Amino acid sequence: MPEKPQEAEVPEVMLATETAAPKRGAEEDKAGLLAVHVIRAVGVKRIFYLGGEPVNALRGVDLSVKRGEYVSIMGPSGSGKTTLFNMIGGLDKPDQGHVYIDEVDVAALDTFELAWLRCHKIGYIFQTFNLIPVASAIENVMFPMLFAGTTQAEAQQKAAELLKRVGLGARIFHKPVALSGGQQQRVAVARALANDPAIVLADEPTGNLDLHTGEEIIRMLEGLKEDFHVTVMSATHDHKMLAASDRVVYLSDGAISHIKRREELDIKFGTLQGDDKGVG
Ligand SMILES: Nc1ncnc2c1ncn2[C@@H]1O[C@H](COP(=O)(O)OP(=O)(O)O)[C@@H](O)[C@H]1O
Numbered sequence: 200m201p202e203k204p205q206e207a208e209v210p211e212v213m214l215a216t217e218t219a220a221p222k223r224g225a226e227e228d229k230a231g232l233l234a235v236h237v238i239r240a241v242g243v244k245r246i247f248y249l250g251g252e253p254v255n256a257l258r259g260v261d262l263s264v265k266r267g268e269y270v271s272i273m274g275p276s277g278s279g280k281t282t283l284f285n286m287i288g289g290l291d292k293p294d295q296g297h298v299y300i301d302e303v304d305v306a307a308l309d310t311f312e313l314a315w316l317r318c319h320k321i322g323y324i325f326q327t328f329n330l331i332p333v334a335s336a337i338e339n340v341m342f343p344m345l346f347a348g349t350t351q352a353e354a355q356q357k358a359a360e361l362l363k364r365v366g367l368g369a370r371i372f373h374k375p376v377a378l379s380g381g382q383q384q385r386v387a388v389a390r391a392l393a394n395d396p397a398i399v400l401a402d403e404p405t406g407n408l409d410l411h412t413g414e415e416i417i418r419m420l421e422g423l424k425e426d427f428h429v430t431v432m433s434a435t436h437d438h439k440m441l442a443a444s445d446r447v448v449y450l451s452d453g454a455i456s457h458i459k460r461r462e463e464l465d466i467k468f469g470t471l472q473g474d475d476k477g478v479g
């Protein structure tokens with residue numbers, strides 16, 4: 200019997216875009232002939248109403264992110280980072296504008312297609328870790344795979360490998376309560392990678408961690424970007440967490456104020472602690 204019953208249920212709209220995404224060389228990238236962006240936000244607006252008063256959480260955001268890029272979204276509390284992540288992660292829809300994931304308009308997906316996108320294409324990491332407290336580390340990492348139709352044995356093996364990769368090989372049967380904040384966030388990183396996502400969205404992943412532990416998590420995300428060829432979008436309001444970024448997008452009052460490339464950043468890991476060896 201075939202062991203992956205969900206495989207046949209990949210929404211056609213997703214299959215079409217995956218096969219349509221051609222292999223690209225540096226020359227093609229340079230020429231912009233096949234500028235395939237894994238994320239494209241076009242004129243994204245989101246308005247909330249609080250007591251009848253409009254709150255312009257996003258005022259028309261345009262942003263394209265390439266496969267394998269590490270983009271940090273930098274902005275103070277209330278600038279719209281989470282709202283933008285919710286749009287890109289398919290958890291909310293723009294009032295105006297469009298979000299394309301692999302050139303598929305997220306707003307055009309039906310419930311099943313959206314669920315498929317969230318499960319397979321995107322890994323989520325939150326400030327508060329959001330692990331299931333009654334489940335062990337390995338079970339937390341297995342859950343998304345089981346939802347996706349992976350067999351128990353396969354999910355178990357892969358979850359153990361992922362936990363080893365994030366440095367938790369010796370603690371796979373620990374429950375979250377028996378893990379430090381940094382260790383819990385490592386479990387969350389492993390969980391985010393469970394279904395081989397194209398994109399990892401990390402919303403203030405270091406917000407509940409001390410500086411050193413936060414830097415380790417950012418370093419880890421950077422390493423995963425290299426190893427798994429995953430696109431990372433990480434929100435922060437902390438300048439010290441920008442060093443891994445290929446680009447930093449500055450968000451202010453629901454709009455992009457400016458964008459800096461890696462070369463333009465002068466922030467290095469550890470330098471603000473007087474530790475020029477950085478964090479390894
Ligand atoms: N569900 C909501 N209802 C009303 N206002 C909201 C809601 N979500 C966010 N906002 C408002 O939108 C703005 C952007 O919020 P958010 O995206 O959470 O910012 P950040 O993540 O950068 O702190 C804020 O003014 C916030 O109060």
Ligand SMILES: [Mg+2]
Nearest residue numbers: 280281282402
């Ligand atoms: Mg937020």
